[in-house]
Amino acid sequence: SKSTQWWKESVVYQIYPRSFNDSNGDGIGDIEGIIQKLDYLVELGIDVVWLSPIYKSPNDDMGYDISDYQDIMAEFGTLEDWDRLITQMHEKGLKLVMDLVVNHTSDEHPWFVEARKSKDNPYRDYYIWRPPSEDGKEPNNWQSFFSGSAWQYDEATEEYYLHLFTKKQPDLNWENPEVRHKVYDMMRWWLDRGVDGFRMDVINLISKVEGLPDAPIAKPEEKYQWGSDFFANGPRFMEFMNEMKEEVLDHYDILTVGETGFVTPEEGKQFTNEEDGVLSMLFQFQHMDIDAQPGGQMGKWEIKDWKLTELKEIMSKWQVELYNKGWNSLYLENHDQPRSVSRFGDDEEYHKESAKMLATWYHMMQGTPYIYQGQELGMTNVHFPSIEDYKDVEIINLWNDLVETRGYDPDKVLHSIHEKGRDNARTPMQWDDSKNGGFTDGTPWIKVNPNYKEINAEAALKDPDSIFYHYKKLVQLRKEHDVIVYGEYELVWESDEQVYAYTRTYEDQSLLVIANFKKEKLEREWPENFHYNESDVLIQNYDEAPKVEDGKLTLRPYEAVVYKF
Numbered sequence: 201s202k203s204t205q206w207w208k209e210s211v212v213y214q215i216y217p218r219s220f221n222d223s224n225g226d227g228i229g230d231i232e233g234i235i236q237k238l239d240y241l242v243e244l245g246i247d248v249v250w251l252s253p254i255y256k257s258p259n260d261d262m263g264y265d266i267s268d269y270q271d272i273m274a275e276f277g278t279l280e281d282w283d284r285l286i287t288q289m290h291e292k293g294l295k296l297v298m299d300l301v302v303n304h305t306s307d308e309h310p311w312f313v314e315a316r317k318s319k320d321n322p323y324r325d326y327y328i329w330r331p332p333s334e335d336g337k338e339p340n341n342w343q344s345f346f347s348g349s350a351w352q353y354d355e356a357t358e359e360y361y362l363h364l365f366t367k368k369q370p371d372l373n374w375e376n377p378e379v380r381h382k383v384y385d386m387m388r389w390w391l392d393r394g395v396d397g398f399r400m401d402v403i404n405l406i407s408k409v410e411g412l413p414d415a416p417i418a419k420p421e422e423k424y425q426w427g428s429d430f431f432a433n434g435p436r437f438m439e440f441m442n443e444m445k446e447e448v449l450d451h452y453d454i455l456t457v458g459e460t461g462f463v464t465p466e467e468g469k470q471f472t473n474e475e476d477g478v479l480s481m482l483f484q485f486q487h488m489d490i491d492a493q494p495g496g497q498m499g500k501w502e503i504k505d506w507k508l509t510e511l512k513e514i515m516s517k518w519q520v521e522l523y524n525k526g527w528n529s530l531y532l533e534n535h536d537q538p539r540s541v542s543r544f545g546d547d548e549e550y551h552k553e554s555a556k557m558l559a560t561w562y563h564m565m566q567g568t569p570y571i572y573q574g575q576e577l578g579m580t581n582v583h584f585p586s587i588e589d590y591k592d593v594e595i596i597n598l599w600n601d602l603v604e605t606r607g608y609d610p611d612k613v614l615h616s617i618h619e620k621g622r623d624n625a626r627t628p629m630q631w632d633d634s635k636n637g638g639f640t641d642g643t644p645w646i647k648v649n650p651n652y653k654e655i656n657a658e659a660a661l662k663d664p665d666s667i668f669y670h671y672k673k674l675v676q677l678r679k680e681h682d683v684i685v686y687g688e689y690e691l692v693w694e695s696d697e698q699v700y701a702y703t704r705t706y707e708d709q710s711l712l713v714i715a716n717f718k719k720e721k722l723e724r725e726w727p728e729n730f731h732y733n734e735s736d737v738l739i740q741n742y743d744e745a746p747k748v749e750d751g752k753l754t755l756r757p758y759e760a761v762v763y764k765f
């Protein structure tokens with residue numbers, strides 16, 4: 201069955217405003233800077249922009265710590281600028297999805313400023329407070345996402361408050377109906393101003409298990425333990441979401457995407473179910489965890505080899521499980537992840553080929569594709585030589601904990617940061633080969649990747665063979681072929697460790713997608729069920745489609761090709 205919704209047929213582009221385009225030379229991207237680049241987005245052909253937070257914030261976690269949900273960060277502009285942005289976007293046929301960060305606020309939010317004043321303050325119960333344990337320590341052993349304990353002691357009232365992220369990001373108490381209704385009011389306020397949807401930050405962490413029990417001790421050598429069993433997909437999560445749906449979401453035609461780590465395809469199907477789900481789609485993390493060790497957030501820094509068959513298993517499970525029931529979102533990058541060409545492809549010799557291969561491979565799957573700013577240029581990871589060059593609080597806390605406090609080898613930690621650090625995605629957008637990649641006339645808040653002279657939008661727009669135009673074509677193909685949006689997915693060559701191949705089928709159309717994930721030239725048997733015809737090629741990443749001779753298909757390094765039958 202085909203139930204149509206605009207967000208199924210769309211492609212979303214994520215903007216991280218701080219690093220996108222600086223219009224006034226203060227080194228920080230801003231709303232006016234985005235307005236100046238709208239035609240670039242129109243050229244790429246995307247339909248929707250997801251804008252990372254632009255609300256008032258002390259920027260402890262770069263805008264994910266909000267001190268006023270209904271105002272704009274001064275560095276980014278004003279509410280009037282925002283109104284201009286959305287008006288101009290709508291005029292150009294673009295939709296705007298805003299980040300909704302309501303698992304926590306900033307400690308500088310007026311609610312928290314009040315809450316910490318006294319135990320009987322009317323806002324006290326907006327947050328999660330506990331007295332010290334019997335031996336005077338933290339109320340439980342939970343580890344924060346960003347190193348150390350998830351609890352912060354507050355002198356004034358001699359209690360601890362919970363913060364799953366930094367200590368300047370206290371968790372809201374969703375058990376309190378007043379908190380929930382304040383959030384719903386705020387959402388309606390933005391929707392009535394014209395917003396087309398929300399990307400909901402760590403939304404499945406809002407319900408914590410009653411009593412906040414200690415996490416099991418998985419790593420005895422660590423002081424704090426990973427407690428996600430007690431805060432991810434918690435007992436009242438669906439209840440809260442259903443309430444939000446009734447109060448807010450059901451009254452607007454919007455795109456909602458939950459950022460939901462720790463979610464299985466079965467849960468994903470439940471959350472996005474067309475009948476009684478609560479979200480249009482969600483971001484699952486299983487493919488992002490493929491190169492990390494298990495055992496919680498710290499595992500991400502311990503880089504692990506992975507097999508293509510593991511990736512096949514993960515992606516295929518999501519593709520199959522949600523088909524005709526829920527809806528997938530497809531992504532390889534965002535502002536928290538390293539650059540995909542460096543991580544899954546080759547950012548040197550086969551930069552262009554592998555970036556296009558990855559693009560083809562994920563855009564042809566079932567779901568709504570997301571492109572993160574600069575991904576369409578093949579922007580790469582950055583290897584800053586010193587910890588001083590890094591700005592991300594996760595990286596800085598990691599360094600302080602592992603190197604400064606515990607004496608880990610600084611080179612090893614720096615290596616992990618080079619591979620996995622979030623600042624890989626946050627270096628300024630590379631617009632041209634002028635100073636600072638054309639991002640700013642001033643001093644950028646974080647250094648530009650030195651490869652901006654080769655990798656930049658101006659060069660890409662001049663080169664008909666660029667990664668940019670490959671993305672543009674993928675976006676366009678989606679508009680022309682229903683099978684890309686609605687087709688059923690089936691994996692081909694299941695146990696192949698080098699080539700990822702799959703089909704999509706819808707009514708009388710079918711696609712065969714073949715992607716070589718390796719640097720080697722390979723030969724494969726042409727799949728029998730398909731009658732080979734050169735003119736059936738929909739898109740490819742080399743000048744010419746791969747050769748098929750005597751029933752044998754030859755694939756060059758990182759070659760990708762899509763056939764339509």
Ligand code: TEU
Pocket residue numbers: 261264265301345365401402459461500535536594
């Ligand atoms: O991220 C939530 C999250 O848990 C991860 O994406 C995490 O940032 C990453 O794995 C770190 O290794 C969201 C936002 O996307 C992120 O930028 C915020 O820092 C975080 O929530 C807190 O709001």
Ligand code: CA
Pocket residue numbers: 222223224225226227228229230275
């Ligand atoms: Ca600026």
